[in-house]
Amino acid sequence: MTAHVRSAPVIPSGRASLWHFLEHQFSRYRTTWRPTIVSGLVSPVLFLLTIGFGLGSQIEDTSTLGTNDYAAYVGPGVLAAVAMLQGGSLGLWPTLGALKWEGTYEAVLSTPLTAPELATGHILWIGFRIVVGSTLYVIVLTLFGLVESPLAVLAPLVAGLVAMSFTAPVSAFSASRESDEGFSLISRLIFTPLFLFSGAFFPVSQLPVAVSWISRVTPVWHGVELCRHLINGEMQPLDDLAHIAVIVLWIVAGWLAARRTFSNRLSA
Amino acid sequence: MKMVSTVSPLTEGTLSIFGRLPERDGREIRQRMGVVPQEDNLDQELTVKENLVIYARYFGLSWSDAKARADELLEFAKLTDRADAKVDPLSGGMKRRLTIARSLVNDPELVLLDEPTTGLDPQARHLLWERLYRLKEQGVTLLLTTHYMDEAEQLSDRLLVMDEGKIVAVGSPTELIAQHVTKEVLELRFTDGTPDALHTLAHRTEQLPDRVLVYVGDGDAALAHMYNEGISPTGSLIRRSTLEDVFLALTGRSLNE
Numbered sequence: 433m434t435a436h437v438r439s440a441p442v443i444p445s446g447r448a449s450l451w452h453f454l455e456h457q458f459s460r461y462r463t464t465w466r467p468t469i470v471s472g473l474v475s476p477v478l479f480l481l482t483i484g485f486g487l488g489s490q491i492e493d494t495s496t497l498g499t500n501d502y503a504a505y506v507g508p509g510v511l512a513a514v515a516m517l518q519g520g521s522l523g524l525w526p527t528l529g530a531l532k533w534e535g536t537y538e539a540v541l542s543t544p545l546t547a548p549e550l551a552t553g554h555i556l557w558i559g560f561r562i563v564v565g566s567t568l569y570v571i572v573l574t575l576f577g578l579v580e581s582p583l584a585v586l587a588p589l590v591a592g593l594v595a596m597s598f599t600a601p602v603s604a605f606s607a608s609r610e611s612d613e614g615f616s617l618i619s620r621l622i623f624t625p626l627f628l629f630s631g632a633f634f635p636v637s638q639l640p641v642a643v644s645w646i647s648r649v650t651p652v653w654h655g656v657e658l659c660r661h662l663i664n665g666e667m668q669p670l671d672d673l674a675h676i677a678v679i680v681l682w683i684v685a686g687w688l689a690a691r692r693t694f695s696n697r698l699s700a
Numbered sequence: 701m702k703m704v705s706t707v708s709p710l711t712e713g714t715l716s717i718f719g720r721l722p723e724r725d726g727r728e729i730r731q732r733m734g735v736v737p738q739e740d741n742l743d744q745e746l747t748v749k750e751n752l753v754i755y756a757r758y759f760g761l762s763w764s765d766a767k768a769r770a771d772e773l774l775e776f777a778k779l780t781d782r783a784d785a786k787v788d789p790l791s792g793g794m795k796r797r798l799t800i801a802r803s804l805v806n807d808p809e810l811v812l813l814d815e816p817t818t819g820l821d822p823q824a825r826h827l828l829w830e831r832l833y834r835l836k837e838q839g840v841t842l843l844l845t846t847h848y849m850d851e852a853e854q855l856s857d858r859l860l861v862m863d864e865g866k867i868v869a870v871g872s873p874t875e876l877i878a879q880h881v882t883k884e885v886l887e888l889r890f891t892d893g894t895p896d897a898l899h900t901l902a903h904r905t906e907q908l909p910d911r912v913l914v915y916v917g918d919g920d921a922a923l924a925h926m927y928n929e930g931i932s933p934t935g936s937l938i939r940r941s942t943l944e945d946v947f948l949a950l951t952g953r954s955l956n957e
Contacts, residue, residue: 463745538737539755542707543759699707
């Protein structure tokens with residue numbers, strides 16, 4: 433504690449504050465990385481082995497799927513579908529926890545950081561974590577000989593975007609809640625069906641029309657298609673741009689909502 | 701407190717901190733202020749020192765400055781030997797000191813403290829008071845809320861008593877005592893009920909279930925006078941008036957719930 437000779441404070445800009453928040457999360461990563469890696473790597477690998485190879489061994493003709501075997505269909509699709517599950521659940525309990533139970537988000541608001549910047553950082557950070565887990569999974573796919581194109585390096589980024597497209601609106605919702613009542617219902621009645629109807633396991637054209645529309649307006653199916661195109665090396669430029677547009681639209685809408693609900697909660 | 705810390709919007713009135721408006725210059729105000737919330741909200745995933753370093757980064761300190769500042773503050777908070785420990789196993793007093801150290805990383809001009817020693821044992825409280833006093837000596841303004849009148853008496857130059865959201869008195873501890881109560885208090889106990897004559901002897905008395913408080917300028921003289929008048933309590937105690945007496949005189953003894 434030296435004498436208080438103060439120079440004019442250099443106030444960090446909004447962008448600097450956002451960076452400080454990400455830096456903070458990265459420092460915590462040393463103790464928090466395990467769960468993300470487990471669900472980001474182990475869970476898609478299990479789907480690949482049991483559904484892709486296991487169930488796939490009973491399927492002889494995959495010509496309608498457009499791939500040589502069923503594993504090559506499921507493997508890339510599961511990447512986006514699992515990213516959605518992870519992004520969704522990180523938007524529930526861990527989000528309300530940081531906002532309410534643990535006080536960690538409240539603490540950093542005594543710094544120049546603002547609540548909307550915090551919401552932005554929260555979503556970006558979850559996206560980053562999913563990209564890390566997804567990268568490991570794509571390496572596994574490569575080892576199984578299921579990667580056909582160098583564009584596959586972009587697939588983890590798509591998975592990160594899919595995770596953000598779910599975590600943004602879900603976090604916005606969680607921030608407006610006082611308790612975790614209903615969270616497991618959301619997980620079971622929204623995330624699980626969307627996962628099953630994501631087109632990771634069979635084409636959404638096989639779904640009843642009404643259900644297939646649910647898949648078309650929500651982001652996960654778009655992510656599944658994109659990941660499959662990138663990994664199997666069969667890009668369809670127009671379709672793929674549309675897929676990206678839908679995912680980005682959800683991210684932006686969820687992000688704007690989260691900026692608002694984070695501000696409301698943290699100023700209460 | 702949340703409005704002053706620029707986290708909550710104003711419900712009414714105006715608020716200016718360092719001559720700035722929270723709704724417009726919140727960033728700058730927070731840059732120059734430290735906040736110690738009622739509940740410790742330290743980061744459980746980080747070590748003691750990391751809690752300081754990472755927090756310092758938010759105020760724009762370089763990594764090396766942040767680390768140097770953290771070391772200084774660990775020393776100040778008597779936590780140097782716990783630098784690499786996790787936060788959770790720390791005692792309540794240590795966590796509180798770490799939270800206070802964290803509020804100082806940006807070398808603030810103003811520190812808000814919300815009930816800084818609630819729930820701490822006497823040793824921990826006294827250590828904290830001593831550290832807070834040191835800060836005050838260095839020219840840092842402390843704005844603290846407390847339910848402990850001894851804490852207010854120890855730490856404050858200017859005191860504001862609030863009751864149900866309204867200001868009921870303002871002044872230094874000694875001013876408030878002089879204005880609202882007498883210099884000394886005589887605490888008397890009687891086995892056969894309080895004699896009526898007592899009330900005519902003192903200008904202010906207060907009957908409690910187990911004893912009577914007599915507010916007087918000079919306790920010894922008053923007690924001697926009572927014995928002369930034939931009033932003989934079974935127990936008596938003369939003490940100096942405290943802020944606690946002021947607070948109770950101003951806000952009453954009924955529970956404010």
